[in-house]
Amino acid sequence: MKENLPSVTFNDFSSNFRNSLTVIGGLARRLERKLSDPQYKDCSRRIVDDVKKAELILKGGSIMFSGRWDTRLNEEWQLYIPTIINKGFGKFVLLKEKEENGCVMMTKISPQREENLPHIFIEKIKNGGKIKIPDPLRGSSSFYYGKNVTIVGRGDYLEIWPRL
Numbered sequence: 001m002k003e004n005l006p007s008v009t010f011n012d013f014s015s016n017f018r019n020s021l022t023v024i025g026g027l028a029r030r031l032e033r034k035l036s037d038p039q040y041k042d043c044s045r046r047i048v049d050d051v052k053k054a055e056l057i058l059k060g061g062s063i064m065f066s067g068r069w070d071t072r073l074n075e076e077w078q079l080y081i082p083t084i085i086n087k088g089f090g091k092f093v094l095l096k097e098k099e100e101n102g103c104v105m106m107t108k109i110s111p112q113r114e115e116n117l118p119h120i121f122i123e124k125i126k127n128g129g130k131i132k133i134p135d136p137l138r139g140s141s142s143f144y145y146g147k148n149v150t151i152v153g154r155g156d157y158l159e160i161w162p163r164l
Contacts, residue, residue: 018055025051065153070163073147077138078130079160086129093131095121098159102141104133107157 025048032044065088073079081089094109097119109122121134133143142149142160150161 021051021055025055065155065158068150068152070148070150073133073143073149074130077133077147078126079133079149081125081129081131083129085158086125089125092122092124095123095131095134095137097137097140097142104137104140104142104160105157106131106160 028044028047028051032041032048035041035044065085071080081093086093089106089108092109094107096105096107097103098105119136121137123131123134125131137143142162144162145164148163150163152159152161
């Protein structure tokens, strides 16, 4: 027999989730004040910081990118960006080769970031979450071994690294 589940809107979900985050953050702050061991104080501080990040995401703020995944560009030099990640970018992405290490940086477009950045490329995220790597960036160290790459989350941006 099919069970009828109540429908929940995103606003309902985010409101309930935000309430839980508020409780968790408050308890972690209280714990942090009462603890004397620096190691445990650090753990409670991390909880407080992560709760703040989650609250920011629910309020429509910036998304924090973390973790890494291995992927491969297709024959047209297109990189597939999973839906959960490309929501953090919007419709366009800014691509730039980082001078200090030669990897390609991928970030959300913002007026502050576009100023004083030589050799930046703005690419549209196509249906299916694909972005095309511009010709000038194909010679960067990110593609030293070809089209096999590792994507690394660095907070508010992603880096593209070569992979054997």
